[in-house]
Amino acid sequence: MTQHDTHTPSDCHYCGERAIGIGVGFTSARDKDPKWICAPCSLVLEDFRRVVRMDAYELKAIELVDEIAGEYCAEIGLTDMAEMSELERRMLWKTVWKGCGTSLRKLVRSNDAPF
Structure with missing residues (x-):
């Protein structure tokens, strides 16, 4: 180990x-x-320090990422992942990956409760 x-x-x-x-x-x-x-x-470190419980923010960020990923799929005109090319799938996951961090920071910075 x-x-x-x-x-x-x-x-x-x-x-x-x-x-x-x-x-x-x-x-x-x-x-x-x-x-x-x-x-x-x-x-945004100072903003993160005032957040007591991240789980609610993470769940809300996932909801936002779902919207972001849906917008990407609509842009390329596909709804079935089996029809996506390898590049399209990789770009989808990149969109999701980046969207999580961006959404989480946006929520924390907004100072609104995520629920």
Whole structure:
């Protein structure tokens, strides 16, 4: 079993995108995970700090991503994934991946309750 390298960023603690070398919550040698974050989330870090419970925000962000993905499918004129080319499917997943982070940051920044 390999040990996780806590000095190498991996996924953003907030949105799941590729993290950069900025970590939060690493206050002492006892802390195991510095909670790495991505560049876009680092810009709204103060907003994230006031959020008490992320789950509701994540669920609402998923609803928004569903709309974003539906808009993409409508743009290419396909509703059945089996009819999509490999490139179209990859672009759909890219749209969904980016949409999650963007939607989550938008919701947190809006200061509105996600429910």
